[in-house]
Amino acid sequence: MTIHEDISTVLLTEEQLQKRAAEIGAEISRDFAGKEPIFVGVLKGCFVFMADLMRYVDLPCSVDFMAVSSYGAGTSTTGAVKINKDLNQNIEGRDIILVEDILDSGVTLHYLTQYLEVRKPASITIATLMDKPARRKAPVYARYSGFEIPDAFVVGYGLDYAEKYRNLPYVGVLKPEVYADA
Numbered sequence: 001m002t003i004h005e006d007i008s009t010v011l012l013t014e015e016q017l018q019k020r021a022a023e024i025g026a027e028i029s030r031d032f033a034g035k036e037p038i039f040v041g042v043l044k045g046c047f048v049f050m051a052d053l054m055r056y057v058d059l060p061c062s063v064d065f066m067a068v069s070s071y072g073a074g075t076s077t078t079g080a081v082k083i084n085k086d087l088n089q090n091i092e093g094r095d096i097i098l099v100e101d102i103l104d105s106g107v108t109l110h111y112l113t114q115y116l117e118v119r120k121p122a123s124i125t126i127a128t129l130m131d132k133p134a135r136r137k138a139p140v141y142a143r144y145s146g147f148e149i150p151d152a153f154v155v156g157y158g159l160d161y162a163e164k165y166r167n168l169p170y171v172g173v174l175k176p177e178v179y180a181d182a
């Protein structure tokens with residue numbers, strides 16, 4: 001039994017993921033030259049992409065995390081966003097780079113952006129690994145977007161189904177029978 005058996009198609013390979021992380025890291029290094037941004041990861045899905053991305057960023061910067069829940073074990077959004085873990089530092093006057101695994105309905109990032117704006121950061125910029133534009137319900141602009149993907153539920157490289165598959169080194173689509181067993 002291996003977790004790879006549950007995957008029907010590999011959507012993004014390890015090589016593609018590394019190449020894009022390097023490109024976005026270089027872009028951020030250029031765009032934020034002379035600044036000292038705070039990378040804010042949206043847990044848990046962000047953790048693999050963020051770890052790779054940050055190592056391609058050549059800037060003095062710090063790291064923080066927020067945890068929100070918008071999904072249960074299922075695969076579709078409830079619309080409700082709950083803050084489970086907030087930032088540990090003052091962000092007033094700071095440049096924030098919000099790092100997400102995937103921009104889906106946009107509800108999470110739309111909410112988070114407004115939630116953080118109140119604290120008067122100098123800027124809030126979104127960096128998402130993946131974007132499913134077909135699913136958008138709330139207006140969100142991602143300045144850095146790794147890949148536009150079709151409307152399919154994906155796992156791996158940080159993304160889960162019922163908390164599993166985050167450790168797959170690539171992004172893939174689950175076989176339908178995996179959901180049927182749930």
Ligand code: IMP
Nearest residue numbers: 045077103104105106107108153154159
């Ligand atoms: P949004 O608020 O609908 O944009 O949801 C964003 C969050 O939903 C992401 O951070 C993921 O945690 C989760 N999500 C959305 N689509 C997928 C997917 O295809 N696989 C795994 N998680 C997903």
Ligand code: MG
Nearest residue numbers: 043044045101
């Ligand atoms: Mg998530």
